[in-house]
Amino acid sequence: MILLSKLLPVFVYPLSLVMECVAAALVCLYFRKQKAAIWLLGIALVVAYLPATEIVATMLVKKVERTYLPVDIYSVKGDAIVVLGGGGRPKSYPRTNVEFSEAGERMFHGIRLFKAGAAPVVIVSGGGIDFILKDQCEGRDMAELMIEFGMPADSIIIEDKARNTYENALYVKEIMEEKKMGKNIVLVSSALHMVRSVPIFRRMGFTVIPAPCDYIAEEKPYNWFSLLPNAWNLAWSSSVMKEMLGIAVYKMKGWL
Template sequence: MRLSSLLRIVRRDPKERKKKKPNQGRIPAVGRLQRAGKRLLVLLGVLLILTGLFWLLLPLAGQYLLVDQETDRVDVIVVLSGDRGERMEHGAHLFHGGAADRIIVSGGPVYQETAVADLMFRHAVGLGVPAACVIKEAEAQNTQENALFVKELMDAYGFKSAIVVSSPYHMRRVRLVFERVFTGEGTRLIYSAAPSESFDPNRWWETAQGKRLVISELVKVVVTHLPERWRAILEDA
């Protein structure tokens, strides 16, 4: 080393020699707090967005299940069993409004020799529908059988168009099943939801019954979309 270099080192200010280089790998406490605060704000923003989406999607689930089409003149009104009478009342209302001259009531056995179709028949007559205008389908135990046995009756009577009536939460699955059963038949089907005081598709999560109905129907809709062999396995389980 040259003598001039050694002299410069010796002459350097002692205070300057004692200075420590800053630790560039460490973040000052203030900086760490700022970064933590930003992350917290981002997390809160994400949570707010997810919460908003959750509340937006809740009504969509109920609305998805609802299929309610504009009615027209048809050969027959088909009323499916499964409620306390609102479906039959809606079917009778359509009948009296001139939508069709005949009604099929579909519902299988409930006890001994009585079928739901028998009870629906009495209800229809009580609502002013002439007994001669009501056709009973008294074997169906589920929506699939509703569609199959109603199709047999419609073929037997030569009906080529129908309004299918059920509850709002049931209508999506009804359409899926009926469209599949009637595929290629050239039959015109219209789906009409019966007004319901016990189910609101826009506020279904506010009642225990609403939550049970929507969750159950969404699962059943998924199952309905499965191939037939998988549906059979699940139904037998």
């Protein structure tokens, strides 16, 4: 099931849909269905272009990211700050140290909240996908980086088993119940991921204070360049589709 959940989004990303349409068009041409092939190629062109433009990508990202807005770090209080995995790159050749990824702001934001007094401890949550990187553990990697950047080691609790957002919530709940820590958490993740993670943690019984970070879409005027496609915009649109598919799958499984 974990493997399926990781592979399924690949087939609905814009680039994948384009390839699927082109493949179907080639099949239609082979069977002399030229009209169907033209339609499929037209769909492929639209799917390739629109999500890769700044206007469409920004619109999609804003719709998701603006669900939860930034919080005043000095006004939030919880029993623990929970930082979800995805912000680091493991020690893997040629890297000799754990490094920040594009979502590394999650760890910085966790440190920021801790220093502001939002909670006495930080729980870093994330295991590894054993069929992808057997030695990777996001929880341990995040803890290593946070200590390097000033977090006291005795204020960090590592959750190192979770392989998806549902398991993040499940295993964090087990840790907090075992340590009798209460159920009020300040939840840190990328703004794009909050729309899925917050409901899951609330369904687990937590009182959640969302503390999103790592916003992608900015408030700025569009221009003619906004109509030009590029890989970054396509990646952002793909990330939105991944979250929407994740929400749909989690609802079907009864996790949301």
